[in-house]
Amino acid sequence: MDFRLTDDQRALRQGVRDLLEGRFGREALRAALDRADGTGATGGRAGGGGATGGRGETGATGGGGAEGRGAAAAPVGGGGGAEGGRAAGVPVDGGGAAGAVADGSGATGAPAGGGGAGRSAGGGRVLDRELWRALGAAGFFALRLPEAAGGVGLGLPETVLAFEEAGRVLLPGPLIATHLAAGTVPGAATGEVVVTAADGGLVEWLDEADVVLGDTGGAEPLAPVDPLTPLHRLPAREGPVHRLPARGGTPHRWPAPGGPRDARTPDRLLVSLLTAAEQLGSAARTCETAVQHARTREQFGRPIGAFQAVQHLCADMLARLETARAAVYAASVTADPADVAAARLLADEAAVRGARDCLQVHGGMGFTWESDVHLHLKRAWTRTHRAGGGTQSEEELAEDLLAGTA
Amino acid sequence: MDLGLTVEEEEFRARLRTWLAGVLPTLPPKPSPHDWPARRAYDLGWQRRLYDAGYAGLHWPVDAGGRGATPTQHLLFLEETEKAGAPYVGANFVGLLHAGPTIASEGSAEQRARWLPPVLRGEEVWCQGFSEPDAGSDLAALRTRARRDGDDYVVSGSKIWTSHAEVADWCELLVRTDPDARRHAGITWLAMPMDAPGITVRPLRTLAGSTEFAEVFLDEVRVPAANRVGAENDGWRVTMVTLSYERGTAFVGEVVACRRVLSEVAREARRNGRWDDAVLRRRLGRLNAEFRALWRLTQWNVSEAQGTGGVPGTGGSVFKLRYSHARQELFDAAAEVLGPESLDLGREWTLDRLSSLSYTIAAGTSQIQRNIVAERILGLPRGR
Ligand SMILES: Cc1cc2nc3c(=O)[nH]c(=O)nc-3n(C[C@H](O)[C@H](O)[C@H](O)COP(=O)(O)OP(=O)(O)OC[C@H]3O[C@@H](n4cnc5c(N)ncnc54)[C@H](O)[C@@H]3O)c2cc1C
Numbered sequence: 066m067d068f069r070l071t072d073d074q075r076a077l078r079q080g081v082r083d084l085l086e087g088r089f090g091r092e093a094l095r096a097a098l099d100r101a102d103g104t105g106a107t108g109g110r111a112g113g114g115g116a117t118g119g120r121g122e123t124g125a126t127g128g129g130g131a132e133g134r135g136a137a138a139a140p141v142g143g144g145g146g147a148e149g150g151r152a153a154g155v156p157v158d159g160g161g162a163a164g165a166v167a168d169g170s171g172a173t174g175a176p177a178g179g180g181g182a183g184r185s186a187g188g189g190r191v192l193d194r195e196l197w198r199a200l201g202a203a204g205f206f207a208l209r210l211p212e213a214a215g216g217v218g219l220g221l222p223e224t225v226l227a228f229e230e231a232g233r234v235l236l237p238g239p240l241i242a243t244h245l246a247a248g249t250v251p252g253a254a255t256g257e258v259v260v261t262a263a264d265g266g267l268v269e270w271l272d273e274a275d276v277v278l279g280d281t282g283g284a285e286p287l288a289p290v291d292p293l294t295p296l297h298r299l300p301a302r303e304g305p306v307h308r309l310p311a312r313g314g315t316p317h318r319w320p321a322p323g324g325p326r327d328a329r330t331p332d333r334l335l336v337s338l339l340t341a342a343e344q345l346g347s348a349a350r351t352c353e354t355a356v357q358h359a360r361t362r363e364q365f366g367r368p369i370g371a372f373q374a375v376q377h378l379c380a381d382m383l384a385r386l387e388t389a390r391a392a393v394y395a396a397s398v399t400a401d402p403a404d405v406a407a408a409r410l411l412a413d414e415a416a417v418r419g420a421r422d423c424l425q426v427h428g429g430m431g432f433t434w435e436s437d438v439h440l441h442l443k444r445a446w447t448r449t450h451r452a453g454g455g456t457q458s459e460e461e462l463a464e465d466l467l468a469g470t471a
Numbered sequence: 472m473d474l475g476l477t478v479e480e481e482e483f484r485a486r487l488r489t490w491l492a493g494v495l496p497t498l499p500p501k502p503s504p505h506d507w508p509a510r511r512a513y514d515l516g517w518q519r520r521l522y523d524a525g526y527a528g529l530h531w532p533v534d535a536g537g538r539g540a541t542p543t544q545h546l547l548f549l550e551e552t553e554k555a556g557a558p559y560v561g562a563n564f565v566g567l568l569h570a571g572p573t574i575a576s577e578g579s580a581e582q583r584a585r586w587l588p589p590v591l592r593g594e595e596v597w598c599q600g601f602s603e604p605d606a607g608s609d610l611a612a613l614r615t616r617a618r619r620d621g622d623d624y625v626v627s628g629s630k631i632w633t634s635h636a637e638v639a640d641w642c643e644l645l646v647r648t649d650p651d652a653r654r655h656a657g658i659t660w661l662a663m664p665m666d667a668p669g670i671t672v673r674p675l676r677t678l679a680g681s682t683e684f685a686e687v688f689l690d691e692v693r694v695p696a697a698n699r700v701g702a703e704n705d706g707w708r709v710t711m712v713t714l715s716y717e718r719g720t721a722f723v724g725e726v727v728a729c730r731r732v733l734s735e736v737a738r739e740a741r742r743n744g745r746w747d748d749a750v751l752r753r754r755l756g757r758l759n760a761e762f763r764a765l766w767r768l769t770q771w772n773v774s775e776a777q778g779t780g781g782v783p784g785t786g787g788s789v790f791k792l793r794y795s796h797a798r799q800e801l802f803d804a805a806a807e808v809l810g811p812e813s814l815d816l817g818r819e820w821t822l823d824r825l826s827s828l829s830y831t832i833a834a835g836t837s838q839i840q841r842n843i844v845a846e847r848i849l850g851l852p853r854g855r
Contacts, residue, residue: 066473066474066475066476066477066480066543066546066770066773066774067473067543067774067777068472068474068767068770068771068773068774069771069774069775069777069778070472071472071473074472222472356849356850356851359851360850360851367852368851368852370845370852371851371852371853371854372854373854375851376841376842376845376846376849376851376854377838377841377842377845379844379845379849379851380792380840380841380842380844380849381841383789383844383848383849384789384792384793384844387768387771387786387789388761388764388765388768388789388793389764390771391764391767391768391770392760392763392764392767392768394472394767394771395474395767395770397472398472398473398474399474403759403763404763406756407759407760407761407763407764408764410757410760411761411764456753458756459752459753459756459757459760460752460753461756462755462756462757462759463737463752463753463755463756463759464756465756465759466733466734466736466737466756466759467734467737467738467741
């Protein structure tokens with residue numbers, strides 16, 4: 066047993082981090098926010114003012130050196146792999162397999178296209194297609210696709226590391242749905258096609274996706290609390306009651322995308338785990354941001370981080386983060402549904418409470434639109450509503466106790 | 472991220488399981504928790520069996536009499552012994568987890584030869600005389616004085632909360648040898664024989680009704696200078712070298728045990744109807760998540776230790792903080808499942824609930840763990 070990251074995994078994580086910092090640094094985040102907000106890039110909001118500039122540094126994304134870092138994308142996809150995927154024209158069985166992606170609910174592979182009908186507040190398109198294609202070229206969506214199918218051929222642990230990085234920088238878009246569609250929906254793997262999917266009573270990015278999986282009939286737009294996640298609500302339907310799959314003697318294995326699907330590891334488990342990975346990244350970022358601020362902001366003649374009340378907020382953030390990290394990484398290895406449920410509960414908690422505590426440490430500045438803290442909190446709230454959140458995982462884990470596998 | 476076992480690790484576990492299956496039925500019945508001499512005999516007897524089978528001091532270095540096992544093997548050992556229902560380390564705690572490792576890493580060759588084999592063979596019990604009435608969290612404020620007189624130190628003062636003092640042969644004692652030096656600088660580490668003249672042990676009753684710890688009064692107790700480990704006035708460093716061990720793997724078996732208890736609590740809830748309460752059910756589900764994660768965190772910390780030659784990292788503080796809280800939550804939830812029966816001391820979980828209250832205090836309070844996390848891991852400025 067050696068739970069630590071391998072050198073390759075570290076390199077991959079660094080590669081994704083460099084890629085995302087170059088392609089989606091703080092300025093890009095704020096620009097996307099301005100587009101979503103419909104305000105256009107006003108100097109103040111984009112980070113002109115003194116106070117904002119200082120916070121930008123705190124955010125640690127740094128922004129600078131975008132081009133150079135973008136080039137460092139190689140470790141993610143080995144470039145060639147992604148190119149190969151494009152050349153091979155990816156999968157054959159688009160329609161039928163897409164049904165499986167949508168968890169059996171009968172896919173409507175309908176391109177959404179068209180204008181902004183139903184979009185809530187905000188002006189132009191928010192999703193940056195160029196960024197999306199860059200992610201595709203770097204292999205972000207094809208990470209688990211076998212090399213033979215033009216993918217990167219990596220496993221779920223690596224995918225979890227990549228999604229953690231996405232969560233750190235609040236990368237917008239239906240990342241998980243597109244990743245899961247790689248290999249079944251043509252163009253998803255390369256980032257040419259944006260895929261979203263109905264998830265419980267909600268669907269993210271409905272108007273901007275090219276392909277929508279699942280039944281989204283009667284979708285009604287919400288004014289989304291997270292400005293960077295457009296949301297539609299779906300009418301209540303008779304949904305299947307999810308129970309933990311029966312246990313056999315053999316260990317669970319994550320299915321390779323595009324391959325035969327194992328009934329015991331349905332997509333909703335993958336959605337839950339990758340959501341947990343994003344939450345983890347967000348929790349890591351808010352913890353770092355809070356600590357950085359606590360070190361530098363002075364009151365009563367010393368850094369606020371010297372006050373024990375502030376120290377203990379930060380210590381608890383780290384304790385939640387590290388416990389969640391152990392759970393998320395382990396679930397990516399074991400593929401055990403109860404491990405996934407545990408990972409999800411702890412990661413949701415680490416992200417939501419981490420963002421709140423980070424806000425508290427920032428004082429009045431934490432309550433402003435200018436700060437990024439609210440974006441982390443709002444995104445974390447949004448993610449908790451994806452498949453496998455809250456009650457669902459708690460009930461599954463309660464059942465698991467009776468099953469005696471705990 | 473490899474959670475699988477190597478061939479050697481599999482073999483190690485298989486051998487251990489076979490041995491446990493054979494030896495556990497031969498153990499005498501568990502003694503009453505109030506009969507200390509019997510408890511001592513029982514705990515030492517178990518240690519002796521471990522020694523004879525080659526499992527004593529598994530992770531200690533070979534030149535200290537240990538087996539030089541990897542942290543993973545040690546983890547497997549702790550996991551498997553707990554799962555099989557083997558006795559807990561009990562009265563051997565300080566000898567195996569603190570004083571022993573301290574002597575192994577800081578003691579002279581003669582000191583190792585004198586003190587380590589009896590710990591491994593289950594012949595001598597150690598206790599820890601650190602805390603004092605006015606020095607708890609602020610351990611460096613300790614005032615018990617030791618003055619040099621010929622070949623001896625003459626020690627006067629008092630220690631408190633000393634676990635197992637009643638049945639200990641030796642005490643790892645922190646004393647002040649230089650009252651004029653800065654607080655941390657004037658402290659020395661001594662091995663004090665508990666039968667020396669001038670020692671009075673007064674057992675203290677815990678809120679659970681038993682006498683787990685004691686006050687130890689020291690009146691001109693002569694301790695040979697040869698019993699000093701490390702240099703005079705260097706005792707603080709000597710102590711800190713191994714304090715992290717206490718938080719590293721000390722609770723591994725307990726996490727395994729807590730997961731078993733949690734399943735039992737769920738089954739009890741199903742039996743008595745409380746399972747229909749969705750709020751309670753979900754609370755148990757969340758505890759399942761917590762203990763699963765704590766187990767993974769343990770594996771994570773052990774893997775990290777593998778990379779540092781077995782020295783537990785700072786992850787121990789994060790673990791201790793979460794675990795002590797989770798343990799209290801577990802027995803609070805058990806009490807909710809039991810309902811009025813949770814007021815019955817005849818129920819095992821009622822006593823466990825009481826003893827769980829010490830977890831956020833002993834071995835560094837939760838507040839102190841947060842201070843450590845904030846200042847040493849997160850690098851926040853030192854508080855006051
Ligand atoms: C069951 C049990 C077994 C024990 N066994 C042993 C043993 O074998 N040997 C031994 O030497 N000791 C032993 N101890 C003692 C234990 O280490 C101390 O109780 C512990 O370190 C706390 O010290 P204290 O009791 O003096 O509390 P105090 O230090 O007085 O603390 C009281 C309260 O103040 C808080 N506090 C103190 N300082 C700070 C600070 N800087 N910041 C924030 N909050 C603070 C604490 O968190 C606590 O809530 C044992 C304790 C228990 C409960």
